[in-house]
Amino acid sequence: MWDALQFEFMRNALLAGVFVSISCGIIGSLIVVNRIVFISGGIAHSAFGGIGLAIFLGLTPSLGAAVFAVGVAMIMGAVSFKSKHRADTVIGVLWAVGMALGILFIDLTPGYHADLMSYLFGSILTVTKADIWLMAPLDTVILLAVFIFYKEFIAMSYDEEFAYIVGIPVKFLYFLLLGMTALSIVMIIKAVGLILTIALLTIPPYIAERYTRSLAQMMALSSLLGICFTFLGLWLSYKYNFTSGATIILVAGIAFFLFQAVKNIRNSAVIGE
Amino acid sequence: MNIPAIEMKDVYFSYEKTPILENITFALKQGDFLGIIGPNGSGKTTLLKLMLGLIKPDRGMIKILGKPPHHVKHRIGYVPQNTDFNVTFPISVLDVALMGRLSRSRIGKWYSGEDFPSTEDALRKVGMWKHRRVSIGSLSGGQRQRVFIARALATDPDLLFLDEPTASVDLEFGTNLFDLLHQLNETVTIVTITHDVGVISRHVKSVACVNKSLTFHSDKQISAEMIDDAYQCPVDLIAHGLPHRVLPIHEDK
Numbered sequence: 001m002w003d004a005l006q007f008e009f010m011r012n013a014l015l016a017g018v019f020v021s022i023s024c025g026i027i028g029s030l031i032v033v034n035r036i037v038f039i040s041g042g043i044a045h046s047a048f049g050g051i052g053l054a055i056f057l058g059l060t061p062s063l064g065a066a067v068f069a070v071g072v073a074m075i076m077g078a079v080s081f082k083s084k085h086r087a088d089t090v091i092g093v094l095w096a097v098g099m100a101l102g103i104l105f106i107d108l109t110p111g112y113h114a115d116l117m118s119y120l121f122g123s124i125l126t127v128t129k130a131d132i133w134l135m136a137p138l139d140t141v142i143l144l145a146v147f148i149f150y151k152e153f154i155a156m157s158y159d160e161e162f163a164y165i166v167g168i169p170v171k172f173l174y175f176l177l178l179g180m181t182a183l184s185i186v187m188i189i190k191a192v193g194l195i196l197t198i199a200l201l202t203i204p205p206y207i208a209e210r211y212t213r214s215l216a217q218m219m220a221l222s223s224l225l226g227i228c229f230t231f232l233g234l235w236l237s238y239k240y241n242f243t244s245g246a247t248i249i250l251v252a253g254i255a256f257f258l259f260q261a262v263k264n265i266r267n268s269a270v271i272g273e
Numbered sequence: 274m275n276i277p278a279i280e281m282k283d284v285y286f287s288y289e290k291t292p293i294l295e296n297i298t299f300a301l302k303q304g305d306f307l308g309i310i311g312p313n314g315s316g317k318t319t320l321l322k323l324m325l326g327l328i329k330p331d332r333g334m335i336k337i338l339g340k341p342p343h344h345v346k347h348r349i350g351y352v353p354q355n356t357d358f359n360v361t362f363p364i365s366v367l368d369v370a371l372m373g374r375l376s377r378s379r380i381g382k383w384y385s386g387e388d389f390p391s392t393e394d395a396l397r398k399v400g401m402w403k404h405r406r407v408s409i410g411s412l413s414g415g416q417r418q419r420v421f422i423a424r425a426l427a428t429d430p431d432l433l434f435l436d437e438p439t440a441s442v443d444l445e446f447g448t449n450l451f452d453l454l455h456q457l458n459e460t461v462t463i464v465t466i467t468h469d470v471g472v473i474s475r476h477v478k479s480v481a482c483v484n485k486s487l488t489f490h491s492d493k494q495i496s497a498e499m500i501d502d503a504y505q506c507p508v509d510l511i512a513h514g515l516p517h518r519v520l521p522i523h524e525d526k
Binding site: 152162164167210 | 325326327347349351353358359361362363364365368369371372373375376377378379380381383384406408424428
């Protein structure tokens, strides 16, 4: 497998895998413990509207996706902040409308269209040095924000009511989390595509949650798992010439089901005792 | 000390047009120990959440230590009724209790100095210090409730709110808890919702009967007879499950 490393695109892909996994591990952990998986799915899919708009206007698709995703994230934040359990419908509508808008914008764009599949299923092998230079600072910003507000994020995620009572600005933190989620998603889309984003955001934290005793450990283990999944997926896709994004997700998915099976066997063993 | 700990005037609250609380007016002086009683669904928890500033009244005025509820957060401790949420959350007992030390002014600074001794003290008081490294989800409901009580104590509050703190703890700890609250009450104003009839007779200084409206019985008015009447509420409720008046007659308002 080492021969693959002689290609620059492979080295870039691995580097991108590391950066994407770090942001997935940190943000994904917060998404899982705050139970906003559905919202992040909505953000990922509606980001396609931004991609379409950017192609229509002749701008960089990632930029369009970023602006659009952050905008949608703020709307979803406003809708869901008061009643997290009643916002499903609005999120579902934004999810679908965002995607539909993206397709229509691309229809309206004359000439040959950029490869849609690469946005839907990712194209980590086409990641450039320039892309990586955008991922690194984003990871740094996310790390810094979580480092500064670590105690407060824990309090908000574990017990929002109590956090509010002791004076933590939960609303600000919630919107900050959604904003960082939106930016991470734009980065993840590059690697595995928007359809598969949710898997990479949630599978590593879901597994990590069981083996860790603090949010920081959960974030670290999730990041590590994410790196393992992307590396293994990349290697398999290189060796067997599979679509990289889908392979990475399948690796994560298999790990998820194995984890569930082990968990169920253990649980039934405990009951049997 | 002349500022009332809690002051409510003409407070109304409804949930989707169903009135929950009506015309709540009372004042609680600092240093008091208030027991809130009333049948299930009478609005006790809603009343507590209004005082905490978690929800806003439709109309009326609420002041906590002379200020709107959200201006005094760092002087308030709170023990919620339900502690069974987020049991898979990766967090240790110590880290939950440390949350009591948080406040707006602490943002961006790590725990230090006073935080650890006062959290240790709080955990010892509820007998959970030896479990500090255990993750919160592996505790029993009663143990978890103790940790939440420690978290509220770690806040070092002027005003402590508890929502049925003895609901899932064993009887022995329930008794110890109220002895502890009794001690705390020397410096802290305490408000507790309770079904525990023994508590009302032994520790509470005033009683508020809530059933959509609120009837306040300050310490001076507490009589043996009134406490007997208050007793009937939870006992009867369990026996018959029928809505009824907490106290037979509330004439002299």
